[in-house]
Amino acid sequence: MLGPDIQFVKRINYDGSSEIYIPASSFKGALRSSASRISESYGFRSCGEVRPERIREKHEKIGGLCDICKLFGYPGSALPSPLILSDLLPVNHVETIALTRVKIDDRSMRAAEGALFLIEHVPPGCEFAGIVELTSTSKEKIALLLLSLAELRLGRMGRGGLIDLRIEDASELEAVVKDTLWLNLLNELRRWLWSDLP
Numbered sequence: 001m002l003g004p005d006i007q008f009v010k011r012i013n014y015d016g017s018s019e020i021y022i023p024a025s026s027f028k029g030a031l032r033s034s035a036s037r038i039s040e041s042y043g044f045r046s047c048g049e050v051r052p053e054r055i056r057e058k059h060e061k062i063g064g065l066c067d068i069c070k071l072f073g074y075p076g077s078a079l080p081s082p083l084i085l086s087d088l089l090p091v092n093h094v095e096t097i098a099l100t101r102v103k104i105d106d107r108s109m110r111a112a113e114g115a116l117f118l119i120e121h122v123p124p125g126c127e128f129a130g131i132v133e134l135t136s137t138s139k140e141k142i143a144l145l146l147l148s149l150a151e152l153r154l155g156r157m158g159r160g161g162l163i164d165l166r167i168e169d170a171s172e173l174e175a176v177v178k179d180t181l182w183l184n185l186l187n188e189l190r191r192w193l194w195s196d197l198p
Contacts, residue, residue: 010120020096022088022128030163031085032072034151035144039068044144052076071141082136083145088128096120124162137176146177146185153193164194 010018039046044067047058052075059065073081103115134145153164167173167189177183 020090020094020122022130024085024087024130027088027130028072028083028085031148031152032068034155035068035071035148037155038147038151039144042143042147044068044140067140067144071144082134082141084131084133084135086131088130091127091129094122094126097123129168139176139180139182142173142176143180143182146182146189149189150185164192166190166192 009023010020012018033050035044036046036048038044045062046068047055047062047066049055049058055069055074056076059069069077071081071083073079073083098118098120101117101119103112103117104110105112132145134141149165149167167186170186170190173186174183177186
């Protein structure tokens with residue numbers, strides 16, 4: 001389920017119709033940010049860098065690859081990320097809504113003269129589906145992924161969009177975490193977080 005300000009892309013089909021989707025890269029970026037926010041609280045190392053040119057430098061300073069980059073990969077790495085995501089496609093037909101925005105001048109922090117613009121948004125309550133695969137069954141990587149998913153639904157995706165998510169097919173994942181404390185978190189992630197609110 002998504003709210004306004006979620007970044008999406010419009011794809012034009014062969015018949016001239018269009019459909020929207022959320023690129024895997026946008027979802028992975030939001031998930032990586034979530035992982036970075038919670039990493040230290042749960043004993044994971046994070047280089048704390050998002051700029052590609054600084055990531056390698058930071059790894060040298062901290063004495064090796066951080067846990068976030070081991071899971072999500074980083075630009076220029078010879079090793080592929082063990083985390084593979086698909087684009088998120090709408091479950092049902094989604095109509096976008098157009099909102100009028102005003103550009104704010106960075107210097108004066110006031111509305112820029114003649115700077116009204118329209119931007120399309122996905123309305124609240126839209127549902128998208130995709131696939132998240134982890135090619136490594138390391139319990140540490142699984143734990144970091146589950147914590148990142150849980151954090152993402154308490155945070156933001158995009159500039160101000162709220163997101164809720166749930167895991168649907170987790171039988172293989174459950175077999176790996178069945179005798180760990182992460183099973184409780186997996187079970188929580190199998191339900192919508194916000195579905196029972198009035």
